[in-house]
Amino acid sequence: MxxxxxxxxxxxxxxxxxxxxxxxxxxxxxxxLPLASMGAYLPKPPDPAKGRTLVIGAGKAGGSMAQALEALWPADAPMSGLVVTRYGHVPPRPEGLKQRIELVEASHPVPDEAGMKAAERILALTEGLTADDLVLCLISGGGSSVLTLPAEGMTLADKQRVNQQLLDSGAHIGEMNCVRKHLSRVKGGRLAAACAPARVVTLTISDVPGDDMGIIASGPTVPDATTCAQALAILDRYKIDIPPAVRAGLESGALETPKPGDAVFKGHTAHLIATxxxxxxxxxxxxxxxxxxxxxxxxxxxxxxxxxxxxxxxxxxxxxxxxxxxxxxxxxxxxxxxxxxxxxxxxxxxxxxxxxxxxxxxxxxxxxxxxxxxxxxxxxxxxxxxxxxxxxxxxxxxxxxxxxxxxxxxxxxxxxxxxxxxxxxxxxxxxxxxxxxxxxxxxxxxxx
Structure with missing residues (x-):
């Protein structure tokens, strides 16, 4: 480090x-680095007799964020989960620090199968959550790539091609992530929806101009103010082809994301721990x-x-x-x-x-x-x-x-x-x- x-x-x-x-x-x-600032934003652990603490997350800082959480979380408070980071970005484990969060690696800036499998596993971990459970979501830049789960009608190869074309096009990060959110089953607040009715606390390291949490890693646990129509306009502006079924989903609004005010975000909090x-x-x-x-x-x-x-x-x-x-x-x-x-x-x-x-x-x-x-x-x-x-x-x-x-x-x-x-x-x-x-x-x- x-x-x-x-x-x-x-x-x-x-x-x-x-x-x-x-x-x-x-x-x-x-x-x-997250260890210096994360502690101020950690919630109180849930009563272990009633709820559990699940840790999920994605991004280039995922490894150090997970280790910081392991170091700061009470030793007697149960915690488990899965975080995905970029290949080669898992930091050396400090001596004596017990691992309680699984770390996996995936590709950046173009997604790969490892990132897709990680997203599938993270979604599976959210099944059966209750209102007594706490989800800590660790988000940092790069999460858009390493946490990938293509929308219905889209293959991983389609997602890789669109992502590479966006990278080569000169589109700015807001445009790219607007598209990514609408072509995903986990981004643009969809991961938060999967966690309902559990309480979600998102801890974020910003890598975007303006520190907009809806853009960082394509905002998997925060509301999305962008629309299918905007995503489609960006794809057309940069002449990026998408499968017919995906175009139809964007045109009809079937691929729309959860918006501000949606009940799935009730009781959720999000914090910027580094900017x-x-x-x-x-x-x-x-x-x-x-x-x-x-x-x-x-x-x-x-x-x-x-x-x-x-x-x-x-x-x-x-x-x-x-x-x-x-x-x-x-x-x-x-x-x-x-x-x-x-x-x-x-x-x-x-x-x-x-x-x-x-x-x-x-x-x-x-x-x-x-x-x-x-x-x-x-x-x-x-x-x-x-x-x-x-x-x-x-x-x-x-x-x-x-x-x-x-x-x-x-x-x-x-x-x-x-x-x-x-x-x-x-x-x-x-x-x-x-x-x-x-x-x-x-x-x-x-x-x-």
Whole structure:
């Protein structure tokens, strides 16, 4: 599990800018780990003579959330359940911590059979629940993929194809999850409906702009305000084919989700235990403690990753050259969830590799044009940028020059979405391994 450095050990940003930025990232990640914040939101266990406690959940932070719950839940209070997380994202078990919650792994970002079987098992566990029972639902980003159960008339292969096309389309997370909720038997509040009449307490780590619980992991236990008509419009907008039976279900409203005010949510509560803004604030506080003023632009930035990178680059150049709108030295921080539209590959062109953070860094490097005294790091807080083994990448004043010295031009790598190949060749990837949490994009620009 990733750990932060004590503030007293922060690198000197003037002498070690890259190390300083990496430490800010690690501090942001540490703030989002569930053990530090979950305890304040746990309900009282039910009377074991009357009810039981069932734990279910899904997401990239599922493993660490389950372990945090096991550590915090009273030892004499019965508890059992099943949580699904991404392959390779189960943290090492702390010595002496008894396992009471089963953990299984499944695929992200495209769902697989393991995720479908996990969803089927979780639904089966909800059968026979009573009003005296308590369900603790642990939800984090990535749950849309690792917890998958296709709607009637749709196969897993159909779901995989639609999901991949959505990922490649450039659709933003709200659009993607609107579709996912209506093409599922567990998302969009349907899991809460399956738990009725039990009381449900949802504990959530946010990975979406605005911290909308209806979007995080496609909101399996919260009301859904989106509609079948909206889902169908999104599918048509991005020219994504669906089986005729599913289209008919969307057109008729047969695949509609439980809405706000539905009786299935009576007595339910949902809590955000970690958010992107909290992580950005932790990084900002650390920078200020090191004598560097910090400015948080927003935790809700969306848009094409490369274009967001260009905007950040223009801002950093203004600070470096004119001291506007911020005085230097300073750190500029931002979060959110950008998107990458996959460009068609030309015949004979090698396949590109990389994710949102790397694509942002390519756009940023191009906009900075070798600007002196500007360093940057963009990384995904789950430790995995897309489907690669890196969390993100660094940009330095000599990024373009070092790449060109190795015969690498930025434009061709952007054309084929190959951030991994570009930054790997010059030793500028950040590799952390899975962090066991997920509050989405982290970006830090240091201007000296």
């Amino acid at each position: 990733i750990a932060s450095k004590p503030l007293a050990e922060l690198a000197d940003p003037q002498m070690e800018p890259r190390r300083f930025l990496e430490q800010l990232y690690r501090i942001a990640v540490q703030r989002a 992107p803004q909290q992580s950005l604030e932790a990084a900002a506080a650390a920078a200020r403690a090191a004598g560097i003023e910090a400015h948080i632009l927003s935790d809700e930035m969306e848009g094409e990753s490369r274009e967001v990178g260009k905007v950040h680059g223009a801002l950093a150049r203004a600070v470096a050259q004119r001291g506007q709108p911020f005085a230097k030295p300073c750190v500029i921080l931002s979060g959110g969830e950008t998107t990458v539209t996959i460009r068609p590959r030309q015949p004979g062109q090698p396949k590109g590799r990389g994710g949102r953070a790397g694509e942002f860094c390519m756009g940023l490097a191009g906009a900075l044009m070798g600007q002196a005294n500007v360093w940057a790091l963009a990384a995904d807080t789950d430790g995995i940028d897309g489907v690669e083994d890196n969390a993100g990448a660094f940009v330095t004043p000599d990024t373009l020059a070092r790449a060109e010295a190795r015969g690498l031009k930025l434009a061709p790598h952007l054309d084929r979405n190959d951030a991994y190949g570009y930054f790997d060749a010059i030793g500028d990837l950040l590799v952390t391994g899975p962090t066991h949490t997920n509050v989405n994009d982290f970006r830090a620009l240091l201007i000296l």
